[in-house]
Amino acid sequence: MANIIVLHIAALPSVTIAIFAHGFENTTFMTFTIDASDDKSNARSGEIITDHGTIETPIFMPVGTAGTVKAVHQRELVDDIQAQIILGNTYHLFLRPGLDIIEKAGGLHKFIGWDKPILTDSGGYQVYSLAENRKIKEEGVHFQSHIDGTRHEFSPEGVIDIQRAIGGDIIMAFDECTPYPCEFEYAKNSLALTHRWLDRCISRFDQTSGNYNFTQTLFPIVQGSTYPDLRKESAEYIASKNREGNAIGGLSVGEPAEDMYAMTELVCGILPRDKPRYLMGVGTPENILQSIKLGVDMFDCVMPTRNARNGMLFTSEGIINIRNEKWKDDFSAIDANMEGYVDNFYSKAYLRHLIISKEILGAQIASIHNLSFYLWLMKESRKHIKIGDFTSWADLMIKKVSVRL
Amino acid sequence: MANIIVLHIAALPSVTIAIFAHGFENTTFMTFTIDASDDKSNARSGEIITDHGTIETPIFMPVGTAGTVKAVHQRELVDDIQAQIILGNTYHLFLRPGLDIIEKAGGLHKFIGWDKPILTDSGGYQVYSLAENRKIKEEGVHFQSHIDGTRHEFSPEGVIDIQRAIGGDIIMAFDECTPYPCEFEYAKNSLALTHRWLDRCISRFDQTSGNYNFTQTLFPIVQGSTYPDLRKESAEYIASKNREGNAIGGLSVGEPAEDMYAMTELVCGILPRDKPRYLMGVGTPENILQSIKLGVDMFDCVMPTRNARNGMLFTSEGIINIRNEKWKDDFSAIDANMEGYVDNFYSKAYLRHLIISKEILGAQIASIHNLSFYLWLMKESRKHIKIGDFTSWADLMIKKVSVRL
Numbered sequence: 001m002a003n004i005i006v007l008h009i010a011a012l013p014s015v016t017i018a019i020f021a022h023g024f025e026n027t028t029f030m031t032f033t034i035d036a037s038d039d040k041s042n043a044r045s046g047e048i049i050t051d052h053g054t055i056e057t058p059i060f061m062p063v064g065t066a067g068t069v070k071a072v073h074q075r076e077l078v079d080d081i082q083a084q085i086i087l088g089n090t091y092h093l094f095l096r097p098g099l100d101i102i103e104k105a106g107g108l109h110k111f112i113g114w115d116k117p118i119l120t121d122s123g124g125y126q127v128y129s130l131a132e133n134r135k136i137k138e139e140g141v142h143f144q145s146h147i148d149g150t151r152h153e154f155s156p157e158g159v160i161d162i163q164r165a166i167g168g169d170i171i172m173a174f175d176e177c178t179p180y181p182c183e184f185e186y187a188k189n190s191l192a193l194t195h196r197w198l199d200r201c202i203s204r205f206d207q208t209s210g211n212y213n214f215t216q217t218l219f220p221i222v223q224g225s226t227y228p229d230l231r232k233e234s235a236e237y238i239a240s241k242n243r244e245g246n247a248i249g250g251l252s253v254g255e256p257a258e259d260m261y262a263m264t265e266l267v268c269g270i271l272p273r274d275k276p277r278y279l280m281g282v283g284t285p286e287n288i289l290q291s292i293k294l295g296v297d298m299f300d301c302v303m304p305t306r307n308a309r310n311g312m313l314f315t316s317e318g319i320i321n322i323r324n325e326k327w328k329d330d331f332s333a334i335d336a337n338m339e340g341y342v343d344n345f346y347s348k349a350y351l352r353h354l355i356i357s358k359e360i361l362g363a364q365i366a367s368i369h370n371l372s373f374y375l376w377l378m379k380e381s382r383k384h385i386k387i388g389d390f391t392s393w394a395d396l397m398i399k400k401v402s403v404r405l
Numbered sequence: 406m407a408n409i410i411v412l413h414i415a416a417l418p419s420v421t422i423a424i425f426a427h428g429f430e431n432t433t434f435m436t437f438t439i440d441a442s443d444d445k446s447n448a449r450s451g452e453i454i455t456d457h458g459t460i461e462t463p464i465f466m467p468v469g470t471a472g473t474v475k476a477v478h479q480r481e482l483v484d485d486i487q488a489q490i491i492l493g494n495t496y497h498l499f500l501r502p503g504l505d506i507i508e509k510a511g512g513l514h515k516f517i518g519w520d521k522p523i524l525t526d527s528g529g530y531q532v533y534s535l536a537e538n539r540k541i542k543e544e545g546v547h548f549q550s551h552i553d554g555t556r557h558e559f560s561p562e563g564v565i566d567i568q569r570a571i572g573g574d575i576i577m578a579f580d581e582c583t584p585y586p587c588e589f590e591y592a593k594n595s596l597a598l599t600h601r602w603l604d605r606c607i608s609r610f611d612q613t614s615g616n617y618n619f620t621q622t623l624f625p626i627v628q629g630s631t632y633p634d635l636r637k638e639s640a641e642y643i644a645s646k647n648r649e650g651n652a653i654g655g656l657s658v659g660e661p662a663e664d665m666y667a668m669t670e671l672v673c674g675i676l677p678r679d680k681p682r683y684l685m686g687v688g689t690p691e692n693i694l695q696s697i698k699l700g701v702d703m704f705d706c707v708m709p710t711r712n713a714r715n716g717m718l719f720t721s722e723g724i725i726n727i728r729n730e731k732w733k734d735d736f737s738a739i740d741a742n743m744e745g746y747v748d749n750f751y752s753k754a755y756l757r758h759l760i761i762s763k764e765i766l767g768a769q770i771a772s773i774h775n776l777s778f779y780l781w782l783m784k785e786s787r788k789h790i791k792i793g794d795f796t797s798w799a800d801l802m803i804k805k806v807s808v809r810l
Contacts (some may be wrong), residue, residue, distance in 0.1 A: 067758065096761065111758075256468070329509045350518070353471070361475070361477070
């Protein structure tokens, strides 16, 4: 069967050359095409093409930690939320169900029943969150499972192998995500380690191929805490690796929003314009709109789903705490501007009752709503970038979506 | 607007007389028509017509305790599970969200978004389960809320008023559900109280009308523990009230299955043949098939949903404990004989992973599966009663569905 190799010419982002090739595995590369750019900001819209289909950017990626976007059926991700790519967490999937099961299933896509793109993180962020139960060395990180206390090690090479076994379309380099605040010396040494680990990841990645019938791509991650010098050094190092996409990590970990934006702006100015930029773990609707202006293309965050389970709703008119007494007899739609099932079928009063009563359906409705809203916000962003009025629209939306109703 | 009054002629169950009448409220009665009877047992298939549509019998009614069938969206109840009627629990709904909210919404159907029939229980069963926190008197039952300790009273009249406010299509008389085992003297006195309470319920019901734009009907409940004399006395008393349907309570509370079947058989022999019979809180697939043979038409039970959340699946091939190691790499369908989304889309191995990982989606998938299976079993039962081979089919199914896989 003939596959198509698409060679992407960096200087002319909309020009691609297709060559027919034979063989199933790893014969195509991920491509990124920018189709519109905003005049007043660095926002751009485009398309990432993977073997599992196209991702329109800017995009938000729902987090499917353990192979499930919590409280959401796979068909709801497609039909209601219109997700184009979801995340899996290497740490969680490695521990449970474990690589043997995922490999026997034929990879994560088949195991969970998701045939659109998947991005897996490197496990670094989760491992560092274990605090007492992990130890960082040059070789890698030793840690204890939060589930059963068993001891494991993640090394740069091991994490590439694990992500080959899981089978995400986009996989991430193993990095150290520094906490906030972070001493300069620690951040500097950590960054050097992250860069050495990146070289080991790239080496392993380029010497191996995917375990399944599609191409994977490796994104390196810029670190450097909130220090401009370190961020600049890191962005230049990461850019020099010339991978198919690049990520910005170590932000949204407690620093002031202005620091996050400053670091993102600085890094986006250095990372190549013709490669997708992924700002990891961000954030609120406002954070995302501001970061799109700075040139970010991809986002992920647990906020829409985690907050949903606690009754916090992001809507086109502002933020709702559905547990608030004021919604108890409000029988209007959750968000009248949304077109999906949950927004048209269920009322605020009913959702409040479910959340207050700790009913599972409350988590289900709120999760679908919040994710639908995030994906709607991305669709509107792309539309307004293409129309040419993104900045004025985004400024208006930022005011709206930040209001507490 | 003209409504239709349907007068049901008991001696000729398939003959009905329709009279046009004017006015919105309480102008039609519930009808029950038997369309086939089994030669070798007392099984029968039929239809109950309510203002919210038709219920084909025998039927299983998913339990929607607090206005939600746990972990299941309303559209999934319709499309995937093919539920025809669901239950609401008066005790839970009374405490939360409370009658004011339900009334403002226009009744439970509108509050939760369910336009098919609803049956509400009388709250008695939940109140008695409170054990230490309730006191039974002639007037009614004093109890403390399990949520906040607030004190409340349920009386026969009050419970009718509450069920008028909630707005179920079928509402239940306030009874005392005796525990098992139960001393004869206690059961005898309790039964007399239940009968006195029934008269008060009927009196209140017949002096009031529905709060919303449809007719409600009141089912009395046979009690009498496992004492044939008491069950006979109760069934005769209940039959003499000539209501549109009758229920059998106080079973499936811990007694041996043979006692449950013996009491059900005895009672079904006395309750009028031309009225639907509802066996409350029953049960396993085997319990249900056996009871259909005895002449029961309606069932409810939390088992399919509660057990689903613990990873116990009822399938057409037998019972699965999905937590069992043996399913960890079984990528086959949950139940290949079922046609719905969850059975065709998700694998046993994936469901096992979700349940083991305590992921909400596990509860969602297992709940839809179990309820779909229960409703499928009812559909097959109706089909085989109509075909005429119900008894032999049921005996075969009982063996199959009781196997532990």
